[in-house]
Amino acid sequence: MASETVSELKRLKMSDIARLCGVSTSTVSRALAGSPLIQEATREMIIQIADANGYVINPLARGLRLQRTNTIGVVFPLGAITAQLISDPFFQQMLGHMVDEISLRGYQILVSKVTPPKPGWLRELIKAHRTDGMVVIGQSDQHAALNDAGQVYLPLVVWGAHLPDQQYCVVGLDNVAGGRMATEHLIAIGRRRIAFLGDPSPPEIEQRRRGYLAACKAAGLDVTDRLIVPAGFSPQQAEAAAERLLAESPDVDAVFAASDVIALSALHVLRRAGKRVPEDVAVIGFDDSAVAAHSNPPLTTVRQDLAQAARLMVDQLFQRLDGQPTDGVTLAPELVIRQSTVRS
Amino acid sequence: MASETVSELKRLKMSDIARLCGVSTSTVSRALAGSPLIQEATREMIIQIADANGYVINPLARGLRLQRTNTIGVVFPLGAITAQLISDPFFQQMLGHMVDEISLRGYQILVSKVTPPKPGWLRELIKAHRTDGMVVIGQSDQHAALNDAGQVYLPLVVWGAHLPDQQYCVVGLDNVAGGRMATEHLIAIGRRRIAFLGDPSPPEIEQRRRGYLAACKAAGLDVTDRLIVPAGFSPQQAEAAAERLLAESPDVDAVFAASDVIALSALHVLRRAGKRVPEDVAVIGFDDSAVAAHSNPPLTTVRQDLAQAARLMVDQLFQRLDGQPTDGVTLAPELVIRQSTVRS
């Protein structure tokens, strides 16, 4: 079309098209929406003229009128305590999958990073009405805010841990089972002094630690506090934590890290301290992120299938958009054994 | 506040607040916007009542009126040819950094995945007016569309390769230099039969290949076509390509992969074929993504600093939002030597 010239970016509204077609605005609106009220011939003529002129409906005006935006919000609450960045591979992957799943359904994605959240943050986000529904990635320390909103706002799905007094829809791994599974594996290969590396303020991590404690107790291992070291999610924080662990408990023979990134940092610190992995110290991670399979040695880890998780979350969200409540899903963790753990 | 009760999610508009305050809507609007026309006392009263009632301005209505949305679009055009997914670590990281940088400036992020693009896609995206500006990640095969839009739409910044007839602002690595640098390193450690693995349809990759060819030519190596194998960006495609390479050129002694993911796949295939890396075959990647440092052996690679890249892009975009054209930036690649390449 000759119409696609350089000057063609001027704002063109529906009434302009109407004038061009010699009909009223409402007819154009109906024609573009495919309403049966409009004669087929008229419709074709209008559509033809509309896109010859490169007309695009203004979604803001449309959204204002319809109270519907065709947009899903993906929200990352980064708690005050945890310094988890969106640059953590877990979040990156989750975001990537969310984009894939949501755009597959023809919706747009509005990403919000809330850090650190103020009391009313979630309600404010909801009341802004910029999105038709919302996915929250990770509970961080915002369980109360989620409960508060979840009771009154249906189209909300949260990735995270299942908590007892929960009023919102959660899709998440059985983190207790994951923690137990990892620890039992370490015990099974003969390790006795097993450390836990991770910051337990997000409930997911807290539950992994609970699983760890349960497995230790079941095996009759006594877990001194020195073996449980809070570790942030960044490589720097994780390395510091691993060094503290080594200093306080030089005889440790296994490390269960709350994430693969932490595990890799531990690997690094251990090697630097002259420990062999897995001979002297076995290491197990969590997530099965891309790094785990290719590390040296390849990292045993607890896998969470984020592609599937994202699909489930978006499925449930769309059910909720249709007005049907959903119950959330608990996913089963899967132990992926690689070379960072072997029998001692 | 007693106001934060369960039933409080009902739509509350500015006129409601006005009624509650006993003033007109315009006064509320001005008060909330901090206009000097409103008396301080009135303003405080209004603000107090507004957030006691949990009032939140409707951004759609506001955007419609102001023709400004406080939102930046982040667009991923996935070309017809390349099957690059948003789940590639490069895209994921870039998206993560974009979210960080943009939300730092108080803007929202609208993510669009365009795949495979229809002719008018970029203009349509622009004309929708949902965003105040746009960042396009990767040119894919959409140079023409970008040129078309870039001439008339100022607030647009593209990540990618610098091309001769370019009408839009590009921030990107000097990919030719990167390719040359990688290849020269392989030559310097004594390799002679150097393969290139990568799909040259995105211009970035094409330029890396150009650098590779230039370096080979300068060193007097003859590059048979058999050594240049198109490889998709997914691990599966990359493995297939690596296998093809090995089948056709069993005597290859170095591989330059267009991305770290491809390099890791090559590593895998080589190992399976009984080749030692780096003794028999040296391998070099591109990106320095998280996997590179931790692989076995750790991967020599050409680093692009995505955090800096994201910052620069967003900086330039905001200058453009202020009406000032910008020239784009060419970033210098950096060779990161690890154990996957050593002197033969």
Next chain:
DNA sequence: TCGCCCCCTGCAAACGATTGTCATTCCGTT
């Protein structure tokens, strides 16, 4: 030729904010 129905199409009122223009009030001054 008239009248009746049915398709179509157009009018106008929302959706929820912002802002130029103008009326009112209140003060001080002469």
Next chain:
DNA sequence: AACGGAATGACAATCGTTTGCAGGGGGCGA
């Protein structure tokens, strides 16, 4: 006491769609 002027707040138009309602015109039967 009357007037000028600053300060304050209300009115109404506007951003670009959608949609309930009503009206116009054409076809068909009588």
